[in-house]
Amino acid sequence: MNHLLTLKNVTVGYNHNPILRDVSFDVAERDFIGVIGPNGGGKTTLLKTMLGLLSPFEGKVVYAPELQKGKRIGYLPQSSRADEKFPISVEETILSGLMPKSKRIFMRRFSKQDREKVYRLLKWVGLETYGKNAIGELSGGQQQKVLLCRAIVANPELLILDEPNTYVDNKFEGELYEMLRELNERMAIVMVSHDIGTITSHVKSIACVNRSLHHHHSNRITETQLAAYDCPIQLITHGRVPHTVLEKH
Amino acid sequence: MELLQDIAQFNFLQNAFFAAILASITCGIIGTYIVSRRLVFLSGGITHSSFGGIGLGYFLGFHPILGAAVFGVFTALGIELFVNRAELRRDSVIGIWWSLGMAIGIFFVYLTPGYTPNLMAYLFGNILTVAGIDLWLLLALLAVIILIFATFYYTILFSAFDAEYAKVLRLPVNTVNYIMIALVALTLVFNIKVVGIILVISLLTIPPSIGSLYSNSFGKIALIAIFTGMFATFSGLVGAYYFDIPSGASIIFALFLLFVVLKIIQKIYRRIS
Numbered sequence: 001m002n003h004l005l006t007l008k009n010v011t012v013g014y015n016h017n018p019i020l021r022d023v024s025f026d027v028a029e030r031d032f033i034g035v036i037g038p039n040g041g042g043k044t045t046l047l048k049t050m051l052g053l054l055s056p057f058e059g060k061v062v063y064a065p066e067l068q069k070g071k072r073i074g075y076l077p078q079s080s081r082a083d084e085k086f087p088i089s090v091e092e093t094i095l096s097g098l099m100p101k102s103k104r105i106f107m108r109r110f111s112k113q114d115r116e117k118v119y120r121l122l123k124w125v126g127l128e129t130y131g132k133n134a135i136g137e138l139s140g141g142q143q144q145k146v147l148l149c150r151a152i153v154a155n156p157e158l159l160i161l162d163e164p165n166t167y168v169d170n171k172f173e174g175e176l177y178e179m180l181r182e183l184n185e186r187m188a189i190v191m192v193s194h195d196i197g198t199i200t201s202h203v204k205s206i207a208c209v210n211r212s213l214h215h216h217h218s219n220r221i222t223e224t225q226l227a228a229y230d231c232p233i234q235l236i237t238h239g240r241v242p243h244t245v246l247e248k249h
Numbered sequence: 250m251e252l253l254q255d256i257a258q259f260n261f262l263q264n265a266f267f268a269a270i271l272a273s274i275t276c277g278i279i280g281t282y283i284v285s286r287r288l289v290f291l292s293g294g295i296t297h298s299s300f301g302g303i304g305l306g307y308f309l310g311f312h313p314i315l316g317a318a319v320f321g322v323f324t325a326l327g328i329e330l331f332v333n334r335a336e337l338r339r340d341s342v343i344g345i346w347w348s349l350g351m352a353i354g355i356f357f358v359y360l361t362p363g364y365t366p367n368l369m370a371y372l373f374g375n376i377l378t379v380a381g382i383d384l385w386l387l388l389a390l391l392a393v394i395i396l397i398f399a400t401f402y403y404t405i406l407f408s409a410f411d412a413e414y415a416k417v418l419r420l421p422v423n424t425v426n427y428i429m430i431a432l433v434a435l436t437l438v439f440n441i442k443v444v445g446i447i448l449v450i451s452l453l454t455i456p457p458s459i460g461s462l463y464s465n466s467f468g469k470i471a472l473i474a475i476f477t478g479m480f481a482t483f484s485g486l487v488g489a490y491y492f493d494i495p496s497g498a499s500i501i502f503a504l505f506l507l508f509v510v511l512k513i514i515q516k517i518y519r520r521i522s
Contacts, residue, residue: 051417075417087285087467088410096407099418134465150414 002029004067004158004188005050010059012049018057019045023213027158031188032180034203034219036196041210043192044078047160050190051075066157074151074159074187076144084136090146091131094118097153121149125179141172148176152183159183161191165198177202196221252490261377265486265496268379271387272443272452273478278394279436280453281460281471282429286409291328291430293450294343296437298324298350300446303371304357313371314383317441320350321434329430374445374497376486386439394432405429406467443482444497452478455504462515481507 006026013019019042027033027050037043048054049061051073066072074097095110095118122128125145127138135143144164151159161180165173180189180202190207193199200206206216256262283292302320306313324346331342358365370378398405408415408422409429415422440449456478460470484507485500492499 052419053413053416073417075414077411077413083287083410085285085461086410087281087461087465087470088406089466092406093410096403096410096414096418099403099407099420137465 002064003027004029004031004064005073006062007049007056008059008062010049010056010061012045012054012056012059013042014045014054016057019211020049020209021212022059024059025207025213025215027188027190029157029188030184031190032184032202032204033188033190033207033215034196034199034205035190035192035207035209036194036199037209039194043209044162046207046209046213047075047162047190047192050160064157072154072156072158074154074156076147076151076159076161076164078162086134086136088135089131090122090127090133090135090138091115091118093135093146094121094149094153097150117153118149121153122146125149144172144176148179152187155186157187159187159189161189163192163194165193165195173198252487255490261379264379264381264384265376266483267384268376268387268443269482269486270479271384271391272440273456273482274475275387275391275394275436276440276452277456277460277475277478278398278471279433281457281467281474282405282409283433283453284457284461285467285470288433289450289454290340291325291343292433292437292453294328294347295321295325295434296441296446296449297348298346299434299438299441300355300371301350301353301357302438303441303446304354304361307361307365307368308357312382313367314386314438314441317371317438318386318435320353321438322431324350325430325434326427329427370445371441372445372447373495374441374443374448374500376443376482376489376496376500379442383439383442390432390435390439394436397428397432401425402468444500448497448501451501451504452482455501455508456481459508459511462511477507478504 003026007023010023010025011018011021012023023046025046035043035046045054049056052061095114098110098114098117119128119131122131125148127142127145130138130142130146135146138146148164151161164176177198180191183189191199191203200219200221203219206219206221208214208216256266283289299317299321302316302318303313304316305320306316309316328339328342328346331337332339335342358368367375367378369375404415404420404425407418408420408425412422412426437449437453440452443449444452456474457470459477460473463473464470481504482500485503486496488494488499488503489496
């Protein structure tokens, strides 16, 4: 399988303080990787490095030719970050995802085909009548759907999601995983989540991030393995009642 | 119409009307940007600190507005740099520059021997003292604003809306921000003569607020802001002429009244429908 993106012995962080040390990690075509780990362990730092928002202190990030310096990476940031009052329409928000493909920052207007793409996606997420609304008028879950459309409108090879299931209701979460499964047929997905129980039933492999990174090439993981990866998280599964799976004690 | 005869006759009245038009257009566009990005406090800091340049202009004998322009742009970029590099809180940095600029201005005005003509016009504005050079500066600024928005409209919009995502898209977010902040500073400073340092912020916030009552689109808000700005500055000017009150204050009153009336009409309309 083709590697889309490879991190080679990367040490990275903020203001000369490394958060991640000596991390090696690669994403192949059609991967669906769930990134888990404790808060402050470096999950978001990892995503920002992959997106090219942070430059590594040491090591390097290698992009496959089709990704070309992150230009074909879709990104869904953590929810509730958009300014509610900002005067931008749903349509314009999604169109922004097409800016890099045109390579023209001088571009004044988008083409008819661009707008058709936007409305096809809006239909896919069931928001086709909201194109002209301001993004701030939509509910949290609807906004997340719009931002997901923005992330995939340019047909990226790789989609990166930062805790897409925070602050949204269960109904949206179910829909989201269904959409991601469909998207995974066309693109690799890397998703950070705090909810390990739900994530394991949808992803193909798991990356544990806590200052270092261990890529576990299966979606089944045990507390013992997590401990071995130095990744202290509780395993919570969602049966009829959410509960923690406790090891023998 | 006595006023119309006076306009035909007196050059300073013609200048005042041209200034009202140019102020409305520049403030309408840049004001929409300021309000959208919530940069009102930053703008207040830039305007006040530009008083340092006005004081220096009086002391050294050059056009105070040019001094203010240099001070304004340096303050604007200085605040951005300070916040990015020195890791200080944005509003604290703004507060520091705000008062430092005013202090420098007061210091140089005090040092300037004799009478300082027009000082009040800079503080409180007097559209009737707008001269040819002020109009040319506003006209040049307007040309630059239109040029930049025509070429970079979506880059500006997307960088302002979600800077992190714009960076992922490899848009020149930081460059665009610095250019826009410099434009904000120049717009504030070149409009000082129209309504004054203390009042100029209203010319940039009230018209876009009126625009926001009717639209969610950046372009439409700016367009509405431009026309409401013109209506209010003209009414303010006429009010100043007939009631013999300071033009800066009458323009602000006109803007505020217009905003309140339209807001109330909207409330009533919504309740009925």
